[in-house]
Amino acid sequence: MTIVIAGAGIGGLTAALSLHAVGFRNISVYDRVDALRPLGVGINLLPHAVRELTELGLGSRLAALGTAPETLAYYNRHGQLIWSEPRGVAAGYRWPQLSVHRGALQMELLAAVRERLGRGTVRLGHRLVDADANGGARFTTAEGTVDVAAELVIGADGIHSALRRRRRPDEGPPVSNGLVLWRGTARAPGFLDGRTMIMAGDAEQKFVAYPLGDRVNVIAERRTAGSAEHEANWNRAVAAGPIVELFGQWQFPWLDVPGLIGACDEILEYPMVDRDPLSRWTFGRTTLLGDAAHPMYPNGSNGASQAVLDARTLAFHLATAQSVEAALTAYENDRRPATTALVRSNRSQGPEQVMVLAHERAPEGFDDIHDVIGAEELGAIATAYKRAAGFHPDELNTRASLTPPNIREQL
Numbered sequence: 001m002t003i004v005i006a007g008a009g010i011g012g013l014t015a016a017l018s019l020h021a022v023g024f025r026n027i028s029v030y031d032r033v034d035a036l037r038p039l040g041v042g043i044n045l046l047p048h049a050v051r052e053l054t055e056l057g058l059g060s061r062l063a064a065l066g067t068a069p070e071t072l073a074y075y076n077r078h079g080q081l082i083w084s085e086p087r088g089v090a091a092g093y094r095w096p097q098l099s100v101h102r103g104a105l106q107m108e109l110l111a112a113v114r115e116r117l118g119r120g121t122v123r124l125g126h127r128l129v130d131a132d133a134n135g136g137a138r139f140t141t142a143e144g145t146v147d148v149a150a151e152l153v154i155g156a157d158g159i160h161s162a163l164r165r166r167r168r169p170d171e172g173p174p175v176s177n178g179l180v181l182w183r184g185t186a187r188a189p190g191f192l193d194g195r196t197m198i199m200a201g202d203a204e205q206k207f208v209a210y211p212l213g214d215r216v217n218v219i220a221e222r223r224t225a226g227s228a229e230h231e232a233n234w235n236r237a238v239a240a241g242p243i244v245e246l247f248g249q250w251q252f253p254w255l256d257v258p259g260l261i262g263a264c265d266e267i268l269e270y271p272m273v274d275r276d277p278l279s280r281w282t283f284g285r286t287t288l289l290g291d292a293a294h295p296m297y298p299n300g301s302n303g304a305s306q307a308v309l310d311a312r313t314l315a316f317h318l319a320t321a322q323s324v325e326a327a328l329t330a331y332e333n334d335r336r337p338a339t340t341a342l343v344r345s346n347r348s349q350g351p352e353q354v355m356v357l358a359h360e361r362a363p364e365g366f367d368d369i370h371d372v373i374g375a376e377e378l379g380a381i382a383t384a385y386k387r388a389a390g391f392h393p394d395e396l397n398t399r400a401s402l403t404p405p406n407i408r409e410q411l
Contacts, residue, residue, distance in 0.1 A: 003027045003150060006161075007156035008030075008110065010109060011291070011292075011311055012029055012289070013029065015315065017058075017112055017116065018312050021407065022319035034124055036122075040103045043100060044301035045099075045304060047396060049305035050095040052309060052402060061112070062098055065100045065101070067100075067211045071086055071197070073197070075201075077200060078364075082355060082358045082369050099210050100212075102304070127141075129145075134284055135152070154286075155292045156289045156311075158292055179221055180270070180272065181271070182270075183219050183220075183267070186264045187265075188215070201355055203356045205222045206221040206222075207220055207221070207247060235268060272297055273297075274346070275294075275295050277344070281293050282332050289310045290303075295343075296339070312402040345385065353381050
């Protein structure tokens with residue numbers, strides 16, 4: 001079967017590797033950029049995504065790229081601890097959570113695709129403009145229009161997906177919730193025990209930091225007027241000074257928040273946006289994957305992980321179903337309801353609800369968090385999100401593999 005993937009991001013490259021692993025050989029990946037570069041800042045791969053990439057034979061390569069946080073802790077804007085929990089192997093998972101540089105991960109996946117599928121698999125400078133529901137895709141290049149024959153077209157082309165736009169021409173731009181994110185990395189001393197990911201703040205203003213190799217990844221967030229004035233673009237650089245001022249009072253005994261923001265080499269600005277869930281992803285022999293299918297707010301650190309799960313699930317069903325149509329139906333039945341629920345959960349802050357509740361109930365702080373939110377309520381919020389996102393440790397550790405049985409027998 002001839003398969004075309006539009007988009008050479010994390011989802012598209014993982015899809016190529018997953019399809020190759022289950023036996024498909026005629027796979028091409030197209031991307032509109034003329035050169036792939038390691039852009040972006042840190043992201044988190046949760047244990048369910050690390051499991052899938054490990055089963056693709058990339059475990060040691062990922063470990064070399066990433067830092068494994070052992071604790072996730074939530075604080076209020078005064079630096080008081082609300083909730084903390086172990087993460088990754090420390091929480092009983094068989095696989096770690098990994099904090100990695102997004103661009104470094106993309107380059108590692110690209111290298112693996114070229115090693116396993118051939119250097120000509122990824123073709124750059126091709127912008128998808130249309131895809132036939134019966135198979136085939138049309139791209140524009142510097143030389144003109146190119147029609148590519150295919151029996152399956154996968155749109156993994158991100159939040160501004162051309163394939164999604166062709167299927168939903170009336171959808172309009174991504175939906176902003178009025179928050180702006182500023183991201184960067186800084187070469188700075190570690191904080192707490194050096195293995196903790198922290199989130200501090202509430203629904204109006206938030207700060208996130210976690211170790212990323214020899215650097216610290218920084219995310220600042222604030223509700224502000226005009227947050228949707230520019231297109232969602234992770235590569236828009238802005239000056240650090242105004243953001244440092246916004247967080248000027250966030251001096252914790254264990255972390256200098258404005259100092260860390262000011263130490264970033266570069267600050268990238270991005271409006272917090274998503275899209276409303278779709279009622280279908282598949283039209284004939286075309287389907288969507290990753291941010292093209294279900295862009296979501298980054299609450300819960302799940303965007304890249306869900307794209308990996310999409311890729312592995314799609315490959316599993318294409319390898320085991322009786323027909324392409326049956327495979328696409330099974331893929332969508334598995335993934336669309338789950339990601340729809342996750343998009344909606346993230347709109348309600350996901351696991352970060354604990355910070356919102358703490359601020360609503362005790363805006364000036366507290367002496368004992370359990371006077372504000374009971375331990376049972378805190379634990380229930382964390383557990384519910386893990387189940388919704390598919391990475392509750394008991395369920396993930398015992399879930400059947402997405403590597404088809406006949407493939408596992410060959411490994």
